[in-house]
Amino acid sequence: MQTDQAQKPYNAINLSKKFELFSEQWLPKVVAELNDYQFKIARIEGDFVWHDHPETDEAFIVLEGELRIDFRNGAVHLKASEMFIVPKGVEHKPFAEKEVKLMLIEPRGVLNTGHEGGERTAQNDVWI
């Protein structure tokens, strides 16, 4: 006889396991939503395009590896467990000499290339 109160399964989001599910670079995958914000993970390596997000700040959290974010007048270097908020409207260009695993946090609907478009623009809102 089942007398226990019904238990709902609550599942942790394990970022390492999520990364095992894909190998492609520069294609952010959504792992969670917080109100109208999305948590995305991505593998990136090499150079990206200059772009900005005129309507929103963008959070970068490095989970593994090293990331450099170039600005027109400087750069920030991020290692694992380091983060940086790129302010809205500020042009930036991520770069990684070797593959880096990172998490991005930004409002739903933000494109990886901002309004630059082009071949580096990733499909948006892809969950993993």
Add this chain to the structure above:
Amino acid sequence: MQTDQAQKPYNAINLSKKFELFSEQWLPKVVAELNDYQFKIARIEGDFVWHDHPETDEAFIVLEGELRIDFRNGAVHLKASEMFIVPKGVEHKPFAEKEVKLMLIEPRGVLNTGHEGGERTAQNDVWI
């Protein structure tokens, strides 16, 4: 003669170093803002009070240690590099057998005890 373009210092937010700056538990410290959202870090150990946040989801990311979040009909267990979004309006109670270091992400102005108040309510918007 200085001919270089002026370089602005862009500083990474190093979460480990931020944790070295305080030892008190249950008092979240803001380390960054993303639009009107705040990234807070906290050390917690033991049992908290039941509460909810009727107006917002709340993100928990465990950086070190293990966290359990109890719900009225279940629980989720989080280890380092695992995260969970507590949906708005859902009663929850964080618990850690040993000290856990975590990051919280939620809109500016959210109190740790929701609307429960009481002695466990931490001062809000304290930066580190």
